[in-house]
Amino acid sequence: MNKLSRPCRMMLLVNPQSGKGQALTLYNNHIQRMLNEAGIQHTLVITERQNHARELVREADLSQWDALVIMSGDGLLFEVINGLLERPDWEEAIQIPLGILPGGSGNALAASIHHYSGAPQVSSEELLVSCGFLMCKGLVSPMDLVCIHLSSCPRVFSFLSLAWGFVADVDIESEKYRHVGSARFTVCTLVRLASLRVYKGKLAYLPATDLPKREEGLRNKKTLHCNNQPPTSVPGRPSTVSPCENTFHNSCHSNNSLKVRKVESTPPRSTNISLSGPSDSLLPPLDKPLPSDWTVVQEEDFVLVLAMYQSHLGEDMMAAPGSTLDEGVIHLFYVRAGISRAALLKMFLAMEKGTHLANNCQHLVHAKVRAFRLEPYTPKGIITVDGEVVEYGPVQAEVHRGLARIITG
Ligand code: ADP
Ligand code: MG
Structure with missing residues (x-):
């Protein structure tokens, strides 16, 4: 630091x-x-x-x-x-x-x-x-940062989350209530619960425990270079198994005066092009089969899939309580179809304090992963990255440990 x-x-x-x-x-x-x-x-x-x-x-x-x-x-x-x-x-x-x-x-x-x-x-x-x-x-x-591959635009980089199903729908449907601030998510969660849907697709991931040693070493070296301190956590360490994992597993040089600078930008290039940035060592091309050391989730009927790499999904939603800033881990959550509305509501209410994983909910699964791939079968739907809508379709992602730097105080 x-x-x-x-x-x-x-x-x-x-x-x-x-x-x-x-x-x-x-x-x-x-x-x-x-x-x-x-x-x-x-x-x-x-x-x-x-x-x-x-x-x-x-x-x-x-x-x-x-x-x-x-x-x-x-x-x-x-x-x-x-x-x-x-x-x-x-x-x-x-x-x-x-x-x-x-x-x-x-x-x-x-x-x-x-x-x-x-x-x-x-x-x-x-x-x-x-x-x-x-x-x-x-x-x-x-x-x-997590690098995300979509079908027709090369790559985007994400610092927070990728969502499909319930959470993505709530995020986007709630845009029209933005005037109420963060309460927009609560309102839309209740609306979505009333019309609960099942989303079909295939989910696979590379468990964080299967980190190749060489890769881990390289990454730690890079983190050392960034902050001159040893990394705080090791991505390949065995994860603490939660009860749910067991279920399956304009200018102001403001010396006190404010001037606002109007900054003109040059004409835009294509906004989704990201051919620069680090290369992804764990991901085959999106249309090619996955390596045999990936875990394929048996279920194909989901209520939600949510990948988190920071603790909070909203101001009062601690969706990934175990997440830290630079552990090099994606916390992958999914909720299997068949969960009752009451259980789902209970899960979201518990998320406020980050206690949902301790509720022993049989339908909620949490895995620490380095990379994942999601192939929706449901023809229409919403995928969000950091709360923004991205192209709907097959998507895969890989974490890049400590790639960015953020002021944390
Ligand atoms: P919120 O949490 O309220 O959605 P965001 O930071 O996510 O706030 O911003 C929402 C979107 O607003 C972003 O996609 C951003 O590109 C866009 N945006 C930025 N400046 C403006 C502007 N002046 N008018 C309209 N949209 C803007
Ligand atoms: Mg937003």
Whole structure:
């Protein structure tokens, strides 16, 4: 772990439309003074449309900045990370410290970082203030990214989650309730429970315990290089088996004055192209068979499949309580068809405190994996990556340990 230098030149990207549309007000009320008092010079960039941030960081002269911080939901950070990895100099670019201040309706990474700091769960403006303080402390830690292969666009990089079935449907159906903030997820969970569906498909994964030793060594070396400290966890270690696993197994160089910079971006390239970035050593081409050391899930009827690589799925949803920032592990959850509405509701309610795995639910399965492949058979549906809709169809993913760096305080 290392620390942001002072004075720190921070680009703060604010999405004025995120969440309840109050990100700028939240910045003015809580963040501006906090950063000024901490001696953090920041340049406020207000995003004007979808993919603005992605194009901006793809072309930016990063030598001018010590950190890129976004104030929005998870969607804007997804754009920034993918923009960085689309650069010819991606290897250096992805090393720039990133930060997140919760200003959206889906603030899962901010909630995860707050959780890792050891503080009790909070939401809304309390979460924002906590993340503001962590930002001012400025400690930088490595963060895993997951590379995702889709059928017709090369690759996207994800820092949080991939969802199919119940969770993806709720995420997207709840977009129309974004004015109520994070409560949008609760409302839509109840609606979806009333019309519970089964999703057909094939799921397979490479268990984390089957990590090739050589790969593990290389990755640890890379993490050492990033933070000058030994890694905090080893991805190949035997996982603690939960009861459920047993079931089957614009500018402000803000020295106290605010000017907003209008930043023009160059004409966009295709937004999904990501041919740069690290290569994936565990994944065969999406249309080729999987290696024999992968586990194929027997069931083909699911209520949900959810891959998580941080602890929180929302401000008050600790879906992967065992997850840490850079363990090099994907926490793969699936719920088999046949679960009752009552049991599913109980599972989601328990998720608030992260106790759902202790409920001994026979339909919930949790596995720690390095890579997975999902092939939906249900012809129409939704797959989300970090809460954003991606192409529906076969998808596979591999974790890259500690590829990015994030301010954790
Ligand atoms: P939320 O949690 O509220 O969904 P996100 O950060 O996920 O917030 O942002 C949602 C989307 O808004 C992102 O896909 C982003 O590209 C887009 N966006 C960014 N700036 C603007 C803008 N000025 N107007 C409309 N959409 C924008
Ligand atoms: Mg979003």
